[in-house]
Amino acid sequence: MANILAIVGRPNVGKSTLFNRLTQTRRAIVNDTAGTTRDRQYGHAEWCGKPFSVIDTGGWVVNSDDTFESEINRQVNLAIKEADVVLLVVDVNEGVTQFDMEVAHLLRQSKKPTVLAVNKVDTFDRQYGAPEFYKLGLGEPFILSAENGLGTGDLLDEICSRFRKDETDEVIDDLPRFAIVGRPNAGKSSILNAFIGEERTIVTDIPGTTRDSIYTKYNKFGKEFYLVDTAGIRKKAKVNEDLEYYSVVRSIRAIENADVCILMIDATRGIESQDLNIYSLIQKNKKGLVVCVNKWDLVDSKTTQDIKAYEHAIRDRIAPFTDFPIIFCSALTKQRIYKVMETALHVYENKFRKVPTAQLNERFLPLIENYPPPALKGKYIKIKYCTQLPNTQVPTFVFFANLPQYVKEPYRRFLENKLREWWDFNGTPVQLFIRAK
Numbered sequence: 240m241a242n243i244l245a246i247v248g249r250p251n252v253g254k255s256t257l258f259n260r261l262t263q264t265r266r267a268i269v270n271d272t273a274g275t276t277r278d279r280q281y282g283h284a285e286w287c288g289k290p291f292s293v294i295d296t297g298g299w300v301v302n303s304d305d306t307f308e309s310e311i312n313r314q315v316n317l318a319i320k321e322a323d324v325v326l327l328v329v330d331v332n333e334g335v336t337q338f339d340m341e342v343a344h345l346l347r348q349s350k351k352p353t354v355l356a357v358n359k360v361d362t363f364d365r366q367y368g369a370p371e372f373y374k375l376g377l378g379e380p381f382i383l384s385a386e387n388g389l390g391t392g393d394l395l396d397e398i399c400s401r402f403r404k405d406e407t408d409e410v411i412d413d414l415p416r417f418a419i420v421g422r423p424n425a426g427k428s429s430i431l432n433a434f435i436g437e438e439r440t441i442v443t444d445i446p447g448t449t450r451d452s453i454y455t456k457y458n459k460f461g462k463e464f465y466l467v468d469t470a471g472i473r474k475k476a477k478v479n480e481d482l483e484y485y486s487v488v489r490s491i492r493a494i495e496n497a498d499v500c501i502l503m504i505d506a507t508r509g510i511e512s513q514d515l516n517i518y519s520l521i522q523k524n525k526k527g528l529v530v531c532v533n534k535w536d537l538v539d540s541k542t543t544q545d546i547k548a549y550e551h552a553i554r555d556r557i558a559p560f561t562d563f564p565i566i567f568c569s570a571l572t573k574q575r576i577y578k579v580m581e582t583a584l585h586v587y588e589n590k591f592r593k594v595p596t597a598q599l600n601e602r603f604l605p606l607i608e609n610y611p612p613p614a615l616k617g618k619y620i621k622i623k624y625c626t627q628l629p630n631t632q633v634p635t636f637v638f639f640a641n642l643p644q645y646v647k648e649p650y651r652r653f654l655e656n657k658l659r660e661w662w663d664f665n666g667t668p669v670q671l672f673i674r675a676k
Contacts, residue, residue, distance in 0.1 A: 250298025421503030586666030
């Protein structure tokens, strides 16, 4: 595996800004509000041909009013244990603070290779404040401006010199990506933690706990893939903070970058209008879909009839697309959570299913002859040939007809339903085009 760099420090010293600069992304939310970052955020970076992983962490605080203080500090400890090198970021404008001293003490106890970066040295005069940080006992402080990039080259040289030698494995970025999406407090972070067997993301009863889209590499059923925990997506009218707005934007981007979306529905509340809005985002971006009804352990009546009625209600709200799997599970008791991942992998495979042209024509041409498209304006429509297009985002099929403009949507749905009946495209969207022969 590639080396891992963990970025730690007290709140608002510029850790997320540095994370975004090193990874050349905007995945971590940057804001002047202290405590913006809460979970561990992973990214990939490369310096002088050497790839490595970067972990952004929440700000270390003690005895504060922050509800998430203990959870954030635990995430920082987990990141330090996981890392090969730790980067302590401090603020030259604030000087050495009590929290800086506590984090430095924690790092000395961990005995992990540590590099000290004095951030926000945005002007020439500010560099004279750097020597004060020798008192942290972590060696020479490197001056840095994460905002404009000053000093990042020397800093990366030092970090890479501390990494383990002879690392040959490279980061794989073309792995399947499964985004866990839904309303706030539907159990997205809980189910991700249940999957991986550790507290990867912070879980509380407070809606909006997760802010960044958290990427976690996972290995199950002989497959490697990324699980993406996202912030809950609320109605636009209820998004009244800048931070929440950016969190929702990142969730939408996670949907755009995903292969399969796991839509979490709260079993105690049922499917609501906001679930349909999130589904419309998934459909618009042509992503695979697995509907996961979480908190099933809190439902009193769980008979077969109840399950069928619940399924029917969901499919009825999402219609006309009804060919998707529904899993009833509980992140708390871990009931059927691995079935969710197994199903998501199956949906991912369905996205790449290829149907030979000979089989398509063997099935469809007799069907079309017996049930042709309705005549329009006295003109009869004849479909003579069909094939699947190669190298498309989702399975795409073309039917060649003499009068393609007269084939209406109901007949397209008839063809799609037959396609899904004969071949397994469960959970994945398909596209049908009628073209002139």
